[in-house]
Amino acid sequence: MPFFSIVIPTYNRARLLGETLESVFVQEFSDYEVLVVDDGSTDDTREVLARYGERVRVLRQENQGQGVARNLGIQHAAGSYVVFLDSDDLWFPWTLGTWRQAIDMYGGPSVVMGTPATFQRPGELARVRREPLRAHAFADYFASADETFARTACVIAVKTEALRRVGGFTSRRIISEDHDLLYRLGTAPGFVWVEAPLVMGYRQHGGSSSRQLEQGYEGLCYHLEQEELGRYPGGESRRRERLTLILHGVRHVSRWLVEHGRQDLALDLYRRSLRGHFVVPRWRYMLGFPPWMVASSLRQFRR
Structure with missing residues (x-):
């Protein structure tokens, strides 16, 4: 073997x-x-x-x-x-x-x-x-x-x-x-x-296709859903650790989505993750992401 x-x-x-x-x-x-x-x-x-x-x-x-x-x-x-x-x-x-x-x-x-x-x-x-x-x-x-x-x-x-x-x-x-x-x-x-x-x-491959952006969004939604359904191990005592890992991915992907023009998916991911961000908590993201997204979108519009 x-x-x-x-x-x-x-x-x-x-x-x-x-x-x-x-x-x-x-x-x-x-x-x-x-x-x-x-x-x-x-x-x-x-x-x-x-x-x-x-x-x-x-x-x-x-x-x-x-x-x-x-x-x-x-x-x-x-x-x-x-x-x-x-x-x-x-x-x-x-x-x-x-x-x-x-x-x-x-x-x-x-x-x-x-x-x-x-x-x-x-x-x-x-x-x-x-x-x-x-x-x-x-x-x-x-x-x-x-x-x-x-x-x-x-x-x-x-x-x-x-x-x-x-x-x-x-x-x-x-x-x-x-x-x-x-x-x-x-x-x-x-x-x-x-x-x-x-x-x-x-x-590393160049560019992000529309389907890749959607799959990234779907992946983080899936993680949040599995956590809500209790599908990940460890019970309540390990919840903070699980959310720390999952929400790190949420923050990364939501920014990635905005940078590639998918503000609709980024905002929905932000909304879905708010409850978890209150538990961890990550106040900088909760308070700072919406105005950052608006400012980033305006910069993209002006190009």
Whole structure:
């Protein structure tokens, strides 16, 4: 049984998928399996994957979105931990070894999260240097709520049994399905954030389409709805921590929506989140967001 199962969902990224896989096959830690889930690609993805032969287990499904694709990978994973990698991102040679070091050092936490470096062209990652391990341990994910660091499923290793226990990712086509998963894993024992070394190159793509904006809005509405329905673990005693995490996303996405001309969605998200913001509380956002939105909208109108 491999220690890591690497799950790579992909959809029409034949041009980038090979680069991603090559960054896996140069890993210094070699006890892993690679599962690529082809989410109904119509480009040359099959031909690219065929070049890797038995080094890659290929799973295929009709196009159903990244969450469902990742779940198919989880279902077939044989490793003790599942690690997720998007098919346009890149790893450093020390990535898996760093996760294994953190897992051993902290006694097998349920979730280990790394820190990404952003890039647009692969050559930009040449500046990233390997550093000694610098990590921070918490009782569980919710206990890290007051810490400020990038949180995404692109840089996590999770115990396979913990993933299966919470049912994996939502099948909803929302941008923030990874945060929803982390909230459902919120009380699983042991969470470690690896501050250094950087473990992944996160590829930035230009622009935000109308559908991406709507999916971002829908994702945060979904988080707020799940919290209201009591679907996230921890009960009343962990409510402040859950809201701290969810509302951080609300503030980020509502500003993003305004900056891209979707004041209607931003205002609705603001309205939906007000009750939670009174609990945390975040007075600066509650009092400052409406006038900031108006001023920002006026600046956009004058351009």
